[in-house]
Amino acid sequence: MYTHHSLLLTPGPTPVPLAIQNAMNLPMVGHRSADFEAIAQQAFSGLKATFGTPNDVIILTSSGTSALEASMRNLVNPEDHIVVIVSGAFGARFQQIAEKYAHHLHVFNVEWGKAFNTDDVLAFIQSLDYPIKAVFTQYCETSTSVLHPVAELGHALKAYNASIFFVVDGVSCIGAVDVDMTRDAIDVLVAGSQKAMMLPPGLAFVAYNDRARTRFKEVDSPSFYLNLSKHLSSLEAHTTPYTPNVPAFRGVVQYAKMIEAEGLAHVVQRHYVIRDAVRHALKALQLDLLVADDVASPTVTAFIPLDADELVTIKEQLAKTFNISIAGGQGQLKGHILRVGHMGFISPFDLLPFVAALEVILTNYRKKHYIGKGITAFMEVVHHDL
Ligand SMILES: Cc1ncc(COP(=O)(O)O)c(C=O)c1O
Missing domain, CATH: 3.90.1150.10 (Aspartate Aminotransferase, domain 1)
Incomplete structure (x- = not known):
């Protein structure tokens, strides 16, 4: 050694910076307190820049996979047809989640180590005899280290059929890429705490546009802990539906400060x-x-x-x-x-x-x-x- x-x-x-560790070490506060509401409000809104969204970002006290599952659960009804792009282990995870919920699943396979070709994805969707409700992809496929051209696909999807929801798993790159959900035509963008966001594991983030927020309310796929409408109602009241990881929320606030300071x-x-x-x-x-x-x-x-x-x-x-x-x-x-x-x-x-x-x-x-x-x-x- x-x-x-x-x-x-x-x-x-x-690695987690000392400033975040120190913020997380502050004395505990009750989660149904004005103290926590102030922390939560700063955390939800502090993530807007990183996700490139004008909306406060939902924070779940669970790992990144929960945000993948939540995005599917809250946008898609069991009878809907969806496309999952599989280009590595995490695309395969989206596929596994979809298979559990017995959705009508159409998998678009990409050779591992390659990025998807937008024209090929679109041709695949056009070749299906069903109207597609949502398309799911990784942004960075961590298992191969590919960064997919998600903005290109977002635009192509919107031009083809603006009713399709475009869901992007940015667990391993949000915080390190220039993303703007409106500019890049992304409806739901999810991430996890333990990667480019410098936080310990255990939080998941869901960013959404207004169309997705409306859809969350309409979908009747069963969900409880991961019901995003419930999380949104709480978010508007600067809190969470269930006991959050209070120290990690403090960490998020510190993260946002550090990003603002560096730019x-x-x-x-x-x-x-x-x-x-x-x-x-x-x-x-x-x-x-x-x-x-x-x-x-x-x-x-x-x-x-x-x-x-x-x-x-x-x-x-x-x-x-x-x-x-x-x-x-x-x-x-x-x-x-x-x-x-x-x-x-x-x-x-x-x-x-x-x-x-x-x-x-x-x-x-x-x-x-x-x-x-x-x-x-x-x-x-x-x-x-x-
Ligand atoms: C792209 C991607 N999606 C999803 C996940 C799953 O996140 P978690 O392990 O936090 O549930 C990971 C974790 O490595 C990931 O890299």
């Missing part, structure tokens, strides 16, 4: 600089990237070691020798890729230990000299973009 400090570079959970545009730019620098460094270390540059996520990067032994060596030595955690592949990509997360409370310089450690591991493992190569490539990008 060469470091006392662990470095968490998984695609969620991510959202800079936050987004910081993520893209890191993405480009990481990709440049990995290429310099002769590690293939799973995803093409033009659809690479600013929050997570998937790379392909030469073989299974090298993959295990990299992951284990990063953890054991350098105290750095990254993630492996999921589903069909398990054992084929590694994923490094770079989102939330992270600066370009936080990635340097990872790149330097890779140089050492690969130099020893491949018996080839990589020292300085990754860092040089990384800093070439960073110094241009800062």
